[in-house]
Amino acid sequence: MTSLDRTGAAADPRTGGPRRRRAGGRNFRGAPLPLLVPALIGLAFLVLPLLALLVRTPWSDLPDQLTSASVWQALRLSLLCATAATAVSLVIGVPLAWLLARVEFPGRGVVRALVTLPLVLPPVVGGVALLSALGRNGVVGQWLDSWFGITLPFTTAGVVVAEAFVAMPFLVISVEGTLRAADPRFEEAATTLGASRFTAFRRVTLPLIAPGIAAGAVLAWARALGEFGATITFAGNFPGRTQTMPLAVYLALQSDPEAAIALSLVLLAVSIAVLAGLRDRWMTAS
């Protein structure tokens, strides 16, 4: 990832190693065959299923499928919820990453493992865990319900919660990695010049790690957009309220596989457009 290259280069002066510019503009002639062949197989492995989707797309029916109101409803909800989940992740995930990277405390390793757990957890398990915690009858949820009358399951807010639960670790990992690579001496200099630790974080650290935050936010957004298991388990499936695109695709597959392919294509196109657009703007800007 480009952001990692850059932070790697920034860390060089500390180790005293030779400072290198980012390697760019090399062509295939320099690549040894034992690396090039598996790399191309890897590329084919990731891209081929997506190309197959294009091959199988019922192009003639596509206009009908895509102009249906339910598709737009699901897509709008997907974009809205993924963006909200990313915002939530930024507000609580960046401070969490800072805590993990900058503060020594007992059990930090365990905390870090716990934070990354939703990455490897089957999303359905995540959904069940959320229900046990925040459901109407959940450990915390029953108080939310009886004190404030708030119930999260079956609501749009529930979708955001489920997506944030699954997507936030991507942001935390990315930001923590960037923080660890960033030179802490800049912050120390700021504090010795009289800035409070929070001011130093706001004025020095944040701008320094902005590319890492952007990369993490994009990853989290993309993960949230594709979230299925935790969403359908925790928030259910109701058109216009909790039915996001992945849920619509799954249910379409039960009765009308062609519609499912068409819907998948929309989700794919939106994801590619946003990932490509954001990368150009923030992740490669120097």
Place this chain on the structure above:
Amino acid sequence: MTTPSVRRNRRTTRILQVTGASAAALLAVSACSSSDDSSGGSDSSSASASSSDKLSGTVTVFAAASLQESFTTLGKQFEKQHPGTKVTFSFGGSDSLAASITGGAPADVFAAASPKTMKIVTDKGAAAGTPATFVRNQLEIATLPGNPDKVASLKDLTNKDLKVVLCAKEVPCGAAADKALTGSKLKLTPVSYEQDVKAALTKVELKEADAAVVYKTDVHAAGDKVEGVEFPESTQAINDYPIAQLKDSKNSAAAKAFIALVRSAEGQKVLTSAGFLKP
């Protein structure tokens, strides 16, 4: 004494992180996360079936998720009756099972939760002979234990204060519920259309929903975690369960024998005690 274990812990954490990061990359690309009830069924060792008089080898049965409890019992009975045989199951949604079969999954028997899903298999010429209906399933309302909301009829579910979940219309239990509702001219807005009958039931078991329209057999299987309420409109939407031997079966004799057991008086006893109706 603690140092090595601490160090090992750290190392595990680091490994976790690395796996996490690579999983991150993979997940971000696949953008899909349905990791539950995969119905691969590729683990069936191909049947040997060398002798003709005595049954042997493996019978692979693809069966609707609602048959899980009763078919597991029947599988054990079959293995006891025919020593040397082994019955392996792949339980799942009838639609996805049908898709796997037409896609070439190695199976000997298919038991579907609806004629519509069986038709997917017969249309592709993947079934040997005509499918036979072996049980029927009726809808029932599942409510919280003790029925605190006093649900007595399908109409009671239209009460706005009740959180009701239905199956999505795309899956058999949802189609049946829809049929019963439109047949009785009732309009019901649920809080969610669940992806399958078990998911709908789970929402009631976890007390997140007040009621769900599910199959009688599911209420039965849930034990005292839910309470069942029968409703007369359910007779308008009874589901037939067809069973068929598959054309590509590698163990035809054993497959036939298993189907015979399911349809026998003995098999019917197991199925009706699970809440199924006789065909």
